[in-house]
Amino acid sequence: MSLLSASNLTVRRGGRAILDDVAFEIAGGALVAVVGANGAGKSTLLNLLAGLATPDAGEVRLDGAPMASLDRRDLARRRGYLPQSPRAEWPIATERLVALGLTPHLPAFGGLPGGLEPRLTEALAAWDLAAQRAQPATTLSGGELARAMLARVLIGDPQLVIADEPISGLDPSHALDTMTRLRGLAADGKLVIAALHDLTLAARFSTHLLALRQGRLFAFGPTPETLTPALLRQVFDIEARITGQGPTALVDYIGLSKA
Amino acid sequence: MSARRPWPGFVLPVLAAVLLVAVAVASLFLGRVNLSPSDVIAGLSRPRDSLAGLVLIELRLPRAVLAILVGAALGLAGAVMQGLLRNPLADPGLLGISNGAAVGAVIAIYFGLQHVFPLATPLLGLAGAMIAGALTFAFGRGSTLTLILAGAAVASLMSAFLALALNFAPSPYAAYEMSVWMLGSLSERSWDHIALAAPFILAGMAILATMGRAVDALTLGEAQAESLGFRIDRVRVLTLLGVGLSVGAATSVVGSVSFIGLAAPHLVRPFVGYQPSRTLLPSALLGAMLLLVADIGTRVIHTNTELRLGVLTALLGAPFFFWLVMRLRRVAP
Numbered sequence: 346m347s348l349l350s351a352s353n354l355t356v357r358r359g360g361r362a363i364l365d366d367v368a369f370e371i372a373g374g375a376l377v378a379v380v381g382a383n384g385a386g387k388s389t390l391l392n393l394l395a396g397l398a399t400p401d402a403g404e405v406r407l408d409g410a411p412m413a414s415l416d417r418r419d420l421a422r423r424r425g426y427l428p429q430s431p432r433a434e435w436p437i438a439t440e441r442l443v444a445l446g447l448t449p450h451l452p453a454f455g456g457l458p459g460g461l462e463p464r465l466t467e468a469l470a471a472w473d474l475a476a477q478r479a480q481p482a483t484t485l486s487g488g489e490l491a492r493a494m495l496a497r498v499l500i501g502d503p504q505l506v507i508a509d510e511p512i513s514g515l516d517p518s519h520a521l522d523t524m525t526r527l528r529g530l531a532a533d534g535k536l537v538i539a540a541l542h543d544l545t546l547a548a549r550f551s552t553h554l555l556a557l558r559q560g561r562l563f564a565f566g567p568t569p570e571t572l573t574p575a576l577l578r579q580v581f582d583i584e585a586r587i588t589g590q591g592p593t594a595l596v597d598y599i600g601l602s603k604a
Numbered sequence: 605m606s607a608r609r610p611w612p613g614f615v616l617p618v619l620a621a622v623l624l625v626a627v628a629v630a631s632l633f634l635g636r637v638n639l640s641p642s643d644v645i646a647g648l649s650r651p652r653d654s655l656a657g658l659v660l661i662e663l664r665l666p667r668a669v670l671a672i673l674v675g676a677a678l679g680l681a682g683a684v685m686q687g688l689l690r691n692p693l694a695d696p697g698l699l700g701i702s703n704g705a706a707v708g709a710v711i712a713i714y715f716g717l718q719h720v721f722p723l724a725t726p727l728l729g730l731a732g733a734m735i736a737g738a739l740t741f742a743f744g745r746g747s748t749l750t751l752i753l754a755g756a757a758v759a760s761l762m763s764a765f766l767a768l769a770l771n772f773a774p775s776p777y778a779a780y781e782m783s784v785w786m787l788g789s790l791s792e793r794s795w796d797h798i799a800l801a802a803p804f805i806l807a808g809m810a811i812l813a814t815m816g817r818a819v820d821a822l823t824l825g826e827a828q829a830e831s832l833g834f835r836i837d838r839v840r841v842l843t844l845l846g847v848g849l850s851v852g853a854a855t856s857v858v859g860s861v862s863f864i865g866l867a868a869p870h871l872v873r874p875f876v877g878y879q880p881s882r883t884l885l886p887s888a889l890l891g892a893m894l895l896l897v898a899d900i901g902t903r904v905i906h907t908n909t910e911l912r913l914g915v916l917t918a919l920l921g922a923p924f925f926f927w928l929v930m931r932l933r934r935v936a937p
Contacts, residue, residue, distance in 0.1 A: 397830050421833030428827040434690040435823050435878040448821055448832045453814065456613055481878070497824070 347373045347423070347504040347536055349394065353403030356389050356560075363389050364400070365560040371538075371553060373504060376531040378547035378568065379540040381557035382581055387540040388429065388509055390557065394538060395426040395507040407505065421449035425498035427508040432490070436481035439493050443468055446500040464500065472496040488519035495523065499530070506530060508539040512546065524550040548572050548587065548594035556580045578602050613882065616875050620889035624672070627896045631668045632660060635903045667790050670798055671899045672892040674790075674858050677805045677850035679891020680884060682865030683872075684812045687819025687880035688843050689748060692928070696851045696865040699751075699844060700758030704736020705729040705855035707765045710782045714769050725785070726800055726856040733852025736762055741844055748826070751840055788859035788914030790899050801853040808850025809888070811842055816881030823880060861914050863921025864891045864898075870928065 350370040356363045364386045371377060379387050392398040393405055396412040405412045407423065425446070433442055444457055444465050451458070457465065469475050472492045477485060485493060491511070498506060511527070512520040520543065528550045531537050538555075541547045547554065547568070554571040556563040558580050564571050569590050577585045577596075584599040633639050639647070639656055647657035681696035688694075696702065709729035717724035736758050744754025766786070773779035818839045821829035826836050851865070868891040869883045876882035895913075898920065902911045 395831060397827065417835065418833040421831065424831070426828065426831035428825070431825060431828060433823055434825065435880060437823055437878045441877065441879055442823070445821060445824060445832070448817060451817070453817060494824075497828075 347408050348406075349505060349536060349538075350406045351394065351403065352406075354390070354393055354400045354405070355402040356386075356393070356398075357401050362560050364393070366403070367557075367560075367562045368403070369555065369562060369565045371536060373534050373536040374531055375536055375552045376528050376550060377536075377538045377553040377555055378551035379538060379555045379557065380542075380544065380547060380580065381563075385557040385580075386560040387557055391426075391507050391509050391538065391540055395424060396420050397426065418449050422501055423503055424505040424507065425501065425503035427494055427498050427506075427511055429509045430514065431494045433482035436483040438479050439474055439477045439482050439485060439489075440465060440469060440479065442482040442493055443472075443474070443496045443500055446497040450501060468496050468500040487514055488516065491515055491519060491523060495526065504535055506535060506537045508537070510540050510542065512541065512543060520546060544572070544577070544585075544596040545594065548590075548596055549592055572596070611875050616872065616882075616886045617889065620886050620893065624889050624893045624896070627893050627900075628668050628672065631671070631896050631900050632664050634900050635659075635664065662794070666793060666795050666798055667899065668896065670793050670801075670857065671790055671896045673798070673802060673805050674854040674861065675864055675892035675895030676888040677809055677854045677891075678861065678865040678895070679868035680809055680812050680888040681847045681851045682867075682891070683869040683880070683883045683887035684815050684819060684843055685847065685865070686869050687815070687822060687883070688839065689752065690822060690825075692870065692932075693866070695862075696847050697759065697860075697862070699755040699847055700736045700740050700762055701733050701848050701852045702855045702860055703759045703762030703766070704739075705733035705852050706786055706860055707736075707762045707769070708732020709785055709856060709859070710766055710769045713778060713782050713785060714774065716774075716778070723796060723800055726797060726853075729856025730800075730804065730853055732762075733848060733856060737844060737848035737852065741841065744844075745837065745841065748836070748840060751844070784912065785859050786914070787912035788861045788917075789902075789910065789912050790858055791902075791910060793857065797857050801857040804849045804853035806850075808846045808848065808853065811846035812850065813884060815839065815843065815846070816884055819880035819884075859912075859914055861895065861917050863917050863924065864894050867921060867924050868894060870924075 352368045354364050354367040367390060379390065381387050393400050396405065396415065399413060407415065447457065447461055450461070469478055472495065474489065474493055474496060477489055482490065482493060495511065512523050515523060524546050527537050527539060531552060551568045553566065554568045555565045556576060563580055564576055572587065574585050574587060577583055582602045584602055586597045586599060588595045632644055637659060639659065643656040644660060647654055647660040650657060678696060685694040685696055685698065686692055708731050709725045712718055712725040712728040717728070740751065740755045740758045743757065744751035770779055770782060773782060818829065818834050821832045821834050830836055868887040872883045872886040872890055876886065898913055898916050901916050902913050905911050
């Protein structure tokens with residue numbers, strides 16, 4: 346069970362604070378939905394949490410060790426990262442794309458060691474990609490590519506998974522499928538942190554909610570208590586009605602708030 | 605793009621290596637004076653006794669070795685550049701290094717240094733390549749885009765210097781010598797040239813050969829490659845260093861040779877399932893073979909003045925470029 350903690354995270358660009366004094370702590374077994382308006386600093390925060398960027402102030406610790414002190418290969422084995430709308434730049438076979446997730450486990454030269462081949466087959470089957478195994482990744486449909494990319498992130502069995510808008514551009518069934526899988530990872534004890542724009546899916550699937558407003562941590566806590574009409578008014582400037590809880594929750598947008 | 609099954613890992617390198625050896629052996633027989641097999645065997649066994657032996661040991665063999673070194677450097681550098689930039693049109697010349705080498709060599713010819721000291725041209729060429737590489741590095745680190753923009757700026761600055769040198773050439777003969785040098789050639793290259801260039805070419809290729817995993821990871825874009833444990837800034841610097849050493853030294857010795865670095869990775873890619881790391885070794889072997897074939901071409905095509913190597917590769921390469929454009933047009937919607 347891994348533990349991620351952020352303290353005093355601050356990032357400045359051209360005199361403006363993109364992230365301002367963000368601090369929180371979360372242990373494995375949670376699916377954290379990061380929400381906020383466009384430009385609120387979600388992607389910047391996820392980059393810091395993934396150890397891909399260094400803050401101007403503050404630090405991120407994974408299991409007590411500062412991100413900056415971790416060996417990159419070791420970190421790559423323990424943390425999976427999925428950026429916004431990832432794509433394949435060459436028409437390599439889907440199985441090769443998924444196998445790239447094993448890179449931090451491989452020696453500097455040579456192909457995939459035989460011992461890892463079953464793991465690849467398993468991952469392809471688990472993500473319903475067995476039929477697309479030899480298909481060039483550039484010809485996959487949006488849903489298939491999203492599954493392949495998630496399979497790529499998860500094949501190395503990381504304890505911490507960071508995904509930036511993993512369901513943007515997916516149709517309802519693929520979005521539901523992806524959220525179900527992410528929640529399943531959390532149930533297995535992993536820590537999943539995902540930026541989400543679909544608040545209904547966030548309400549249904551996330552265990553925790555982290556709301557950013559203009560670079561500041563506006564709220565952080567268990568989703569049922571944290572996701573309220575008052576929060577949506579202040580974070581998104583919208584009036585919303587929230588009905589139900591857990592798997593039946595529904596977030597309905599009524600209109601823009603009157604300032 | 606068909607879902608053609610890539611060949612098993614060892615097939616293409618072995619096939620390319622066998623072909624390369626065959627072409628290299630053929631290159632020993634062919635030239636202004638065609639040697640019979642018995643001449644070649646006799647020449648190789650008793651090199652000092654016969655004219656054939658002299659032709660072989662002092663002319664054909666160094667030429668073949670140099671063609672292999674230079675072609676392999678260009679092919680490998682092209683494959684790594686295309687992998688780093690994820691752009692099929694990338695070419696080792698993009699970093700300004702080949703033009704830098706040409707400026708150095710042309711300066712040597714400008715001052716007539718090659719008549720004082722035969723290796724002055726390649727030595728100054730190497731210096732030019734290193735200066736161009738350092739300029740590209742100084743202005744271009746930061747991101748892959750700035751690296752390419754800096755490379756383009758350095759390349760055009762170096763071509764301005766080339767034009768300047770031609771403009772103020774001390775004599776028409778010097779101007780002629782400079783422009784002919786720029787067309788590239790493997791003729792009149794000795795073992796001394798190889799001894800000078802080989803350490804740099806091999807060192808650069810050794811650096812480039814370690815980039816396989818990195819260019820594979822870059823298939824997912826820079827963010828995901830970083831997340832897999834690679835430092836892309838270091839990958840860029842190593843690529844620049846590897847290309848600078850190998851292509852810089854290659855260009856200093858033989859002049860500008862286009863298209864090998866662009867074409868070799870392309871010809872290889874469909875057979876290895878487009879996986880960038882698997883293009884590296886076959887591209888080097890194929891680059892060496894293409895350059896050997898082109899050099900044989902310059903020897904067996906009889907013309908009054910020597911048909912220059914760079915001219916021939918450009919003539920053969922341009923139709924390839926058209927084919928590439930047609931193919932991209934067919935593949936892309």
